[in-house]
Structure formats: C-alpha cells, structure tokens
Amino acid sequence: MDPSIADLSRVQFALTALYHFLFVPLTLGLSFMLVLMESIYVMTGREVWRTVTRFWAKLFGINFVLGVATGLTMEFEFGTNWSYFSTYAGDIFGAPLAIEGLMAFFLEATMVGLMFFGWNRLSKVGHLAVTFLTALGTNLSALWILIANGWMQNPVGAVFNPATMRMEVHDFGAVLFNPVAQAKFVHTVSAGYVIASVFVLGVSAFYMLRGRFMPIARRSMAVAAAFGLLSSLSVVVLGDESGYTLTDNQKMKLAAIEAAWTTAPAPAGITVIGFPDVADRTTHFRIEVPWVLGLIATRSIDKTVTGISELVATAETRIESGLIAYRALEILKKTPDDVAAHATFAEHAHDLGYALLLKRTMADPTIATPAQIRAAAWSTVPDVPVLFWAFRLMAALGFCFIALFATAFVLVTLRRENTRWFLRCALCALPLPWVAAELGWLVAEYGRQPWxxxxxxxxxxxxxxxxxxxxxxxxxxxxxxxxxMAVIEVGLMIRSIKHGPYEHLDIAPEPGDLPATPVTA
Known part of the structure; x- marks a missing residue:
C-alpha cells in the first residue's frame, strides 16, 4: 500500500467528518431544548411558548437536513476509501452502525415529520411526546455511532480469527459497555448541548440588541442560560471522566496531550503551558501545577502517569512479540492445522497489530532490523505539539463557556439580561463552541494515530x-x-433569523410592537 494513498484518504475523511460535526452537535442540543420549551408551553398554556418552540424547531429542521446528508457520505466512505478496514473489522464495527440506522435514525426521521406537521393535528401532550421521541432518536444515533468509534479507540470484546483473517465479536456486551465509548458519548452530547445553548443565547442577544422580538428573545435566553450552565459544567466533569479512561486504555494519547516525555514521580504535575520540542523530546518554558495530573489521571497520589519514552520501549517489546505472531500466522496460512503454530499465535496474538506497523516501510516485517523496529515503535507517538495545544485551547474555551452562562444566569435571574456589554459578548461567542468541538475531535482522532x-x-x-x-x-x-451546501445552510439560517419567530403568521409585528402571543388570521 502506497502510504500517500492512506494519507489522502485520511484527509478526505477528516474533511467530511469535521464538516459533518458542524451540524450534529447543534441537532443534539436543540432537540432537548425544544423539549424544554414545549414542556413549558404544555404546563402553562401560554401561546408565546408555542411560538418560541416553533421558531427554534424551524432552525433545528434546517440543521437536521444537512446533518443527515453529510452523515450518509461518511458511511459510504468506509466502503470506498477504507475497504480493508471494513473487511477487517466489519463484524464488530458494522453492528452498532446498523443498529443506529434501525433503532435511532428511523425513529428520529419518522418523529421529526410528525413534529413539524403535527402542531394542529395532535394534542399538546401528544405533540410534546413526538418532540421528545425526536430528541431521543437524535441522541440514540450519537450513542451507537460513538460505541463504534469507542471500539476503534479501545477494541474490547473481539478477537482475531486466523481462519478468516478478520476481527470477530466474542462479547458484544463488552463492546456495548466499553468505558471509552460511554465516556465519549456523555462528553460529546454535553458538548452538543453547550453548542445549542450558545446558539440560542447568541441569536437571542442579536434580537435584544436590535430591540426586536423581545418576548421571544427573553424567554429563549432564560432557557439557554439555565440549560447552558448545566451543560457547560457537565462538559468539564464528563471531560475529566473521559480523560480518566485514557489512563488505562490510551496511555500514549494521554502522554502526548500532556507532553509527558518521561514518567514523572507520583503524583505528576500538570503542564498548564509550555512549548513541546519533538527533536529534543522535552518541553521548554513549562509552567506546571504540582499533583494535578496525577489526581486527574489516576485518582490517586501514588500512581504514575507513564511517559512517552517508556511507552515507546513497551511498543518496541510488543513489536517483537507481534513478529512471533506474524510468523506463526504465515505458517497457518499454508498449514491451517499446525498445532504448534496455533499455540504460538494464540500466545502472541494480542501484539500482532504492532508487528503490522512495520508494513508501512517494508513488505515483509520478519526481516526488520532492530533500528527499523525502534523507528516503528516511535511511530506510535502522535504529533505532540498539535495535541498539547489543541487540548489546552479546548479546555480554556470550556471554562469560558461556564463564565458566559453563569453571567447569563445571574442577569436573567435579576431581569437585567438586556445589559448591552453582555449581549455583545454572547453574540461574539457564537462560533466558539464549534471551535472547541472540532478541537475535541482533533484530540480524539489525531491522538489515536497511527492506529x-x-x-x-x-x-x-x-x-x-x-x-x-x-x-x-x-x-x-x-x-x-x-x-x-454550507452557503445554502447559512443563507437559510440567516433568512429565518432575520424574519424571526413570527414568519409563519399572516402578519409580522413591526419592530418595537411585539405581542407576547401570536396573532392568527
């Protein structure tokens, strides 16, 4: 395999995945915000909350369509660009994606139509149930997709079958309850809730700065402030839990994120800022907070966080073990009934993947020299500076969102949400949660390389x-x-926001003359 072919395929998949994830988190968050808004309408009977719900549902619908369209492309790419991956791991990887389509996508695709066209055909409670099922289906889709992705990060519940040359499931429960997948799911959906909250907060701030649709903007901001504060706090807590899973399952990724070139005495300190130097394998001008990394990563004061150099040494040992499995596998291809080869392969099978790292530079890994094995071991180290800075920028933005929503919550509680400096901050913050989310995926996926x-x-x-x-x-x-598609999406969003929440009525209120309830013909 020409390495540049794989690199180009990675670029293509990265572009489509990053683009797809512009829409997914907003869909995840808006769906449950709609449930909250419509619940208030059902409980109070105030028509203004019906108008609030329908307005944000329209923006949800525009975003939902683009999310579905871009997601389908990604699934086809597994067959077109990653056919050997699909063959090698399809027995495990395909099951969650199939369940996602049957259980979650069909649910949300059916309910979303009822949600849009059932306002005058269903009872209040019936329509609320439909909105809830739409939100449930949307979030279940994320669950099954992240179970598949979590297995790629931590391949549990499966074994390699030398007879079929494929990975096969032996414990689907382990795949389903994979700790990495569960941590990724709750962290990802919480990030989606933050994105939706910032979106609603920003659009509401835009209306309030213009003095338009004030009853709608105030109510929307109140929901966004409360929902966003809880979501931003949960992102930090659940992100910590997601990081904790790396300690046992992806030690190299954790070491690269922290630029931990060597194993430090327990408990390790966390580097707040520094400049990782790959050539010298050190971090210059580092500012470290003692003990914090050890407490976060190991939940103790006596366990160490393994450094990159030690992990590379372990990888070198695993490559040598994997070569034994590779030689046994070559024998089994010719003589499948060789008992000794079966026993040898079973003993070293868990390291086979490490031997395959050598195939990037040579056709026959069994002739690798010690220097080539050492180089392959160092190839298990992802790009440290990229991960180091991406993680810190993401984390800094996360704390900024907590401050933003805490301020919003206080101002809304005091009925001073029309404070202009805050409204400008909320409007300027609109793109930032998407930046944080994309950085999160960069850390998760780029940090897994070369796997x-x-x-x-x-x-x-x-x-x-x-x-x-x-x-x-x-x-x-x-x-x-x-x-x-992006131009069309942004154009539709801007048009809908410009026309505001009364677009579906026969008459639209003039600026400054805004009824609390819509007027129907």
Missing part, C-alpha cells in the same frame, strides 16, 4: 486500493458540494 483500531490495525493498512487522481478528484468534489 485505525488502537493496537490492532495501523491506519495505513486500512485504506482501499485507489489512485491519487481518484482521491484528489473526490476531495475537490466534496469540497465544492459541501461548500455550496
């Missing part, structure tokens, strides 16, 4: 046999199509 399936299948071996021209053409095509 498509951590410790099992190197990324370079999972790609399809394609030409450079084919991949470059599809990258250009996707960029053009997605760029057009």
């Amino acid at each position: 498509a399936i951590d410790g099992v299948l190197p990324t370079g071996l999972g790609a399809s046999t394609l030409s450079h021209a084919q991949i470059v053409t599809t990258i250009i095509g996707f960029t053009a199509i997605y760029g057009t």
